Amino acid sequence: xxxxxxxxxxxxxxxxxxxxxxxxxxxxxxxxxxxxxxxxxxxxxxxxxxxxxxxxxxxxxxxxxxxxxxxxxxxxxxxxxxxxxxxxxxxxxxxxxxxxxxxxxxxxxxxxxxxxxxxxxxxxxxxxxxxxxxxxxxxxxxxxxxxxxxxxxxxxxxxxxxxxxxxxxxxxxxxxxxxxxxxxxxxxxxxxxxxxxxxxxxxxxxxxxxxxxxxxxxxxxxxxxxxxxxxxxxxxxxxxxxxxxxxxxxxxxxxxxxxxxxxxxxxxxxxxxxxxxxxx
Amino acid sequence: xxxxxxxxxxxxxxxxxxxxxxxxxxxxxxxxxxxxxxxxxxxxxxxxxxxxxxxxxxxxxxxxxxxxxxxxxxxxxxxxxxxxxxxxxxxxxxxxxxxxxxxxxxxxxxxxxxxxxxxxxxxxxxxxxxxxxxxxxxxxxxxxxxxxxxxxxxxxxxxxxxxxxxxxxxxxxxxxxxxxxxxxxxxxxxxxxxxxxxxxxxxxxxxxxxxxxxxxxxxxxxxxxxxxxxxxxxxxxxxxxxxxxxxxxxxxxxxxxxxxxxxxxxxxxxxxxxxxxxxxxxxxxxxxxxxxxxxxxxxxxxxxxxxxxxxxxxxxxxxxxxxxxxxxxxxxxxxxxxxxxxxxxxxxxxxxxxxxxxxxxxxxxxxxxxxxxxxxxxxxxxxxxxxxxxxxxxxxxxxxxxxxxxxxxxxxxxxxxxxxx
Amino acid sequence: xxxxxxxxxxxxxxxxxxxxxxxxxxxxxxxxxxxxxxxxxxxxxxxxxxxxxxxxxxxxxxxxxxxxxxxxxxxxxxxxxxxxxxxxxxxxxxxxxxxxxxxxxxxxxxxxxxxxxxxxxxxxxxxxxxxxxxxxxxxxxxxxxxxxxxxxxxxxxxxxxxxxxxxxxxxxxxxxxxxxxxxxxxxxxxxxxxxxxxxxxxxxxxxxxxxxxxxxxxxxxxxxxxxxxxxxxxxxxxxxxxxxxxxxxxxxxxxxxxxxxxxxxxxxxxxxxxxxxxxxxxxxxxxxxxxxxx
Numbered sequence: 001x002x003x004x005x006x007x008x009x010x011x012x013x014x015x016x017x018x019x020x021x022x023x024x025x026x027x028x029x030x031x032x033x034x035x036x037x038x039x040x041x042x043x044x045x046x047x048x049x050x051x052x053x054x055x056x057x058x059x060x061x062x063x064x065x066x067x068x069x070x071x072x073x074x075x076x077x078x079x080x081x082x083x084x085x086x087x088x089x090x091x092x093x094x095x096x097x098x099x100x101x102x103x104x105x106x107x108x109x110x111x112x113x114x115x116x117x118x119x120x121x122x123x124x125x126x127x128x129x130x131x132x133x134x135x136x137x138x139x140x141x142x143x144x145x146x147x148x149x150x151x152x153x154x155x156x157x158x159x160x161x162x163x164x165x166x167x168x169x170x171x172x173x174x175x176x177x178x179x180x181x182x183x184x185x186x187x188x189x190x191x192x193x194x195x196x197x198x199x200x201x202x203x204x205x206x207x208x209x210x211x212x213x214x215x216x217x218x219x220x221x222x223x224x225x226x227x228x229x230x231x232x233x234x235x236x237x238x239x240x241x242x243x244x245x246x247x248x249x250x251x252x253x254x255x256x257x258x259x260x261x262x263x264x265x266x267x268x269x270x271x272x273x274x275x276x277x278x279x280x
Numbered sequence: 281x282x283x284x285x286x287x288x289x290x291x292x293x294x295x296x297x298x299x300x301x302x303x304x305x306x307x308x309x310x311x312x313x314x315x316x317x318x319x320x321x322x323x324x325x326x327x328x329x330x331x332x333x334x335x336x337x338x339x340x341x342x343x344x345x346x347x348x349x350x351x352x353x354x355x356x357x358x359x360x361x362x363x364x365x366x367x368x369x370x371x372x373x374x375x376x377x378x379x380x381x382x383x384x385x386x387x388x389x390x391x392x393x394x395x396x397x398x399x400x401x402x403x404x405x406x407x408x409x410x411x412x413x414x415x416x417x418x419x420x421x422x423x424x425x426x427x428x429x430x431x432x433x434x435x436x437x438x439x440x441x442x443x444x445x446x447x448x449x450x451x452x453x454x455x456x457x458x459x460x461x462x463x464x465x466x467x468x469x470x471x472x473x474x475x476x477x478x479x480x481x482x483x484x485x486x487x488x489x490x491x492x493x494x495x496x497x498x499x500x501x502x503x504x505x506x507x508x509x510x511x512x513x514x515x516x517x518x519x520x521x522x523x524x525x526x527x528x529x530x531x532x533x534x535x536x537x538x539x540x541x542x543x544x545x546x547x548x549x550x551x552x553x554x555x556x557x558x559x560x561x562x563x564x565x566x567x568x569x570x571x572x573x574x575x576x577x578x579x580x581x582x583x584x585x586x587x588x589x590x591x592x593x594x595x596x597x598x599x600x601x602x603x604x605x606x607x608x609x610x611x612x613x614x615x616x617x618x619x620x621x622x623x624x625x626x627x628x629x630x631x632x633x634x635x636x637x638x639x640x641x642x643x644x645x646x647x648x649x650x651x652x653x654x655x656x657x658x659x660x661x662x663x664x665x666x667x668x669x670x671x672x673x674x675x676x677x678x679x680x681x682x683x684x685x686x687x688x689x690x691x692x693x694x695x696x697x698x699x700x701x
Numbered sequence: 702x703x704x705x706x707x708x709x710x711x712x713x714x715x716x717x718x719x720x721x722x723x724x725x726x727x728x729x730x731x732x733x734x735x736x737x738x739x740x741x742x743x744x745x746x747x748x749x750x751x752x753x754x755x756x757x758x759x760x761x762x763x764x765x766x767x768x769x770x771x772x773x774x775x776x777x778x779x780x781x782x783x784x785x786x787x788x789x790x791x792x793x794x795x796x797x798x799x800x801x802x803x804x805x806x807x808x809x810x811x812x813x814x815x816x817x818x819x820x821x822x823x824x825x826x827x828x829x830x831x832x833x834x835x836x837x838x839x840x841x842x843x844x845x846x847x848x849x850x851x852x853x854x855x856x857x858x859x860x861x862x863x864x865x866x867x868x869x870x871x872x873x874x875x876x877x878x879x880x881x882x883x884x885x886x887x888x889x890x891x892x893x894x895x896x897x898x899x900x901x902x903x904x905x906x907x908x909x910x911x912x913x914x915x916x917x918x919x920x921x922x923x924x925x926x927x928x929x930x931x932x933x934x935x936x937x938x939x940x941x942x943x944x945x946x947x948x949x950x951x952x953x954x955x956x957x958x959x960x961x962x963x964x965x966x967x968x969x970x971x972x973x974x975x976x977x978x979x980x981x982x983x984x985x986x987x988x989x990x991x992x993x994x995x
Contacts, residue, residue: 026866033823043561047544049826095720098713117728118922119973121947124966128731131370151727163915183712197877218359222352234356235324258814369745391746528830532851532939668956679939
């Protein structure tokens, strides 16, 4: 018996590491490729995409850094992404709370309608979005992007946040009610803290969406003061020629905040959360 | 605690509902200066960017206090096209000045009341500075709602180093010479030509097909039903080319892959427009000095017809304000003045519908100008003639055709169904 | 079952208002606009002309669109029942905090941060028959190269494999839920002598049921509206082999066929809603939390 168990344990361990290493390769491959190709000339990139460059072309990074108004676009992107996360989490958590923890007529219909929003191919809505934004006089404003991105992410945030909020045991909330907590306190003091890992997950999705979004940014803005980094990256794409090597360098640079933001969110905030969950 | 949340909630609600009200209407420009917005694709890395910026700058200086043209950079061309059509569909002109690629699909824009009509203003010397054929192509139902600006010819490119090495001295002129040249290239160890079925238009293969069809069916071939013999024969030629003379990745390849093979010297024959001549990566290849362009070999009775297209037409936002209208016309006259067009041509190697005396110094760019001037007749390519839907069907079914899944006849019938007549 | 009026009705309404305002502006109004446009003939210029349901009839009779629906269903199934289980597998392993798990969690998620353009380019290059890595491997074992993306027989599978291998999104959803399962449950099971695998099946998976249903539903919804990576890798070809409803819709807008594109959008949303509701009904059974939600 012991020997079989030992064998199973070893086999499980090998399998486990095989899975982890496989996905590690899948994940690292495009990253390494991106960095490798950002150091090539365009000719090298087009002719032999997997070879090493004859000489690392660091000038691609210099070009990307010299790209028109990079710092301003960067700052705009940070404002938009942070604003989107804040606005989206605020409104979605409020709605999520009443959808997950309150009983009322029409709730399921509202929830299904909101969640059906994840199906929407946003490109199909380009004309109505443009109409709405221009008619309301919101065209070419930085906060317009915050509003639009926060709204676009409502369905997925509702999906995630209600799912996490519904998993909170009823007893915790009942205990709070006995302690004299009202509606707002249950939201702010009980449910929000306990669904923090859901909020962080939804917030991560929002942040990445806002950071990477391009189509709406292009459609709804026209001046430097309201444009984001993704539009800067596209300066390497002209009508007939795309400077992929330069673009990749710009992508690598623009990725940095996302990665740092993600690492920070997850390794700091989630660590705090799990500690809290164990205690709770 | 309760109070804080209620207040925070209140602030958010008020902010949400009041957002539209907070927005100040577009402030009128100071002291009667007319500001013209130009959402422009010739920015960033585009080869025309600098010359265009300089022209706008000198126009603004000359008209200081009266007219100011502002360029709104639109670096990504596909996104720019989306923005133009979205804006027009939403009932808003995309800008005071903007450009479109005029083809069978975008001719629909001529129905829009948002576009300015130029036929009254375009007369005399201004009119005669334009190529008459390009002007005729830009006139739809008697209306001239865009001015032809950038044009292109789409010839066949030969890497003559590779051809000579294979024992071919000159670009083939007849189909017999063509097949011999391809066989020799193949024997010399290269894939003879770049072909592709990817992207929305199977670009380089679409150029080939256009050459064949025009040679077989004449300049007006695109007016015939797509089931015409000229198209069926062209389809057969494409089948043969894909079967024996191109790279194994041609089905599904995009323009980047197709061009990449030519740049890498893996293929020796290619098709593309003048913009490709300005690429730094092409110039970096060892065979660059040998690159020669020519019309495709004549597949049919019509010889020497060059494929050309309107690459960018200029449009303007309609306005009832006479001063504004005059300002727009004023700027367009300046932009299309031969000396300014020559300036843009010089920096980019692009070709224009405005007649200039400019001839590029660069050998390859010069070939484009001389071949275009020498072409007695031109015809448009399939995409320009038939529009987006038919072109997409062409690209998709081309894959099925060359893999032998459908016959040339059913290939042509499929495309015919997507043509809007 | 009639529910009693909730005493917090006003507060509930207050909490819902911001979401409903935004949702109405950015989902309901555009949907109504799209639906109205789908009943007309409209090329994006001038007034719409009402023609009834003709666009729907035309689309459903179009072999390309029917192929697109089929491809989306395959995408949805692959996302829900291949991608999510893979993500769950990785999440469950990471939840046990093996060596380096924090770094791994970050790295697995990174591909979701980088642009889809770059991801599509690297995979197109990997699949390339001339210089691609997969064909290099085939060459080593003496097989002829395959044009994975250029062969209608393998193109769809190839783009789906690319898609489902990037598990980052669903992994972090499942991991976040798995990490908040109380440790005491596992400690008790350990004392009872349950192996790791038994613990996963007896504790983790039942506890994660709601999250898994959410992840599967979300993944299937994304599968139904799938667009970007395929568009970048194959443009929906060759011979429409990889086309999806989203790609067809996009192409129709490019051709200024706005009313047909709108009809495609309406069909996509309605079919997708059916999938969401169906999956909830099918997987939600026996789960008290999910049933309460239905």
